[in-house]
Amino acid sequence: MRFLVAGATCALLLPTVTHAAxxxxxxxxxxxxxxxxxxxxxxxxxxxxxxxxxxxxxxxxxxxxxxxxxxxxxxxxxxxxxxxxxxxxxxxxxxxxxxxxxxxxxxxxxxxxxxxxxxxxxxxxxxxxxxxxxxxxxxxxxxxVSSTGEAQALITALNADIAAAESHADRMEELMLYQRAYAFMYSLADQFRTELSNESMQELRAAALEAGPAVESMILNCADLSFEERLALLRLHGSLWVLGQPEDWQRPDGTVMTMEDHLGPGASEILARLNAILARQTGNPPDYAQLYEAAKTEIVRLKNKKSLALAQLAPWLP
The missing domain is CATH 2.60.120 (Jelly Rolls)
Structure with missing residues (x-):
């Protein structure tokens, strides 16, 4: 079997340029x-x-x-x-x-x-x-291509590809921001929950409940207090409710409530789904920042492709 190699010409033949065959x-x-x-x-x-x-x-x-x-x-x-x-x-x-x-x-x-x-x-x-x-x-x-219609159809398809790529990039940006926001907000909320339900806070709540009647008695019955002192004690007593009661931060069995317990059945179901998704992705979680950058790069590639297509199709386009 014998192979012959023909002489080469430019592979990208635009109709506006004459090339020797x-x-x-x-x-x-x-x-x-x-x-x-x-x-x-x-x-x-x-x-x-x-x-x-x-x-x-x-x-x-x-x-x-x-x-x-x-x-x-x-x-x-x-x-x-x-x-x-x-x-x-x-x-x-x-x-x-x-x-x-x-x-x-x-x-x-x-x-x-x-x-x-x-x-x-x-x-x-x-x-x-x-x-x-x-x-x-x-x-x-x-x-x-053999007609203006065929050339325009190719440009229309490229425009559709660019629009789809831009939509995908927008979605990746949303997911990137959501991923960052969710991780931050969950960590922040859980940190607050931990701090507000630790042993010191529970002791403070119990002490506030125990001291409540004594503070009320002082406000009402202690004749040695000035008006300003009574007013200060009244403000203190009125603020103690913010601490809540120890049982507000505990399950019926006495253990500390979780984030899901505080959010309630409706919100905790959503949180459970999100955590399940994250758990499945633990081995190889998606990096939406990287995916967003890749999506932006794809938009640039498609726009460059369209520019090249416009040059190649110039003889058929109005």
Whole structure:
């Protein structure tokens, strides 16, 4: 098996620029035996044709065109086969002058290489006039649009991708802020709960309840107190209720209440769900700050892609 490498042209062919096509010889004295003014026993060995590729924002196609000159009349249906990775092969009935077929890579990606081979069992049997010359023009990676409508549809799709990426970035920002706020607020609230339900605070509440009647008696019955002193004691007595009672911070079994106990059944159910989510993510919790940065980077990439697409599609856009 022999492989030939064709000359390379620019992979990103914009319609506004004229590029010389590669040419590959199919029928000529170099491919056939010249006997009795006839071309006989023609051979079309398999060839690997390659070209450099460039970034593209729109689908591309590679056009293969047969160029026929001289007398190439024959009864045999000669054709070649072109195939690139990840795509269906195309067949070129190259006896027809200016016959075009289009080779497309998967997803409209640039074609960097394709294999050209003989697809006919009759090639060696054909007897052609010595004037017959057939070559294959290869127009690498042209923009795969044929109308303004197709070009506008590609730009519309890119606009939709950008809008979706921006929406995703907004969502990641919300989750990033929520993740930070939830962690902070839960930690802060739990710290307050711990401080307000520790042993010293419980003793203070018990002492306040025990001292309440004595303070009331002093306010009402102690004749040695001035008006200002009575007023100060009254304010103190009126503030003691803020401390609450020790049982307000305890479960029926005497243990300290948790955050869920304080929030009540409705809120504690929501908190339980959030904690369950966090528990499942303990091994590898999502970093929403990193995801947000990645989402912003994707927006920039898509906008750059749109700029490139506008340049590539300029001949078809109003």
């Amino acid at each position: 590669d040419a590959h010889d199919l029928i000529s004295p170099a491919r056939c035996e010249l006997r009795f003014n006839r071309l006989m026993n023609c051979q079309l060995p398999q060839a690997l044709l390659t070209t450099p590729t460039a970034e593209t924002a729109v689908p591309l196609r590679t056009t293969l065109r047969s160029v026929v000159s001289g007398n190439c009349s024959t009864q045999y249906p000669l054709e070649a086969r072109a195939e690139t990775a990840g795509a269906s092969p195309v067949f070129i009935p190259y006896l027809q002058n200016n016959k075009e077929v289009r080779l497309r890579a998967a997803g409209g990606a640039p074609v960097s290489a394709f294999t050209l081979s003989d697809a006919s069992t009759w090639t060696a049997s054909a007897v052609l006039d010595s004037s017959c010359r057939i070559s294959l023009e290869i127009h690498w990676n042209e923009v795969d």
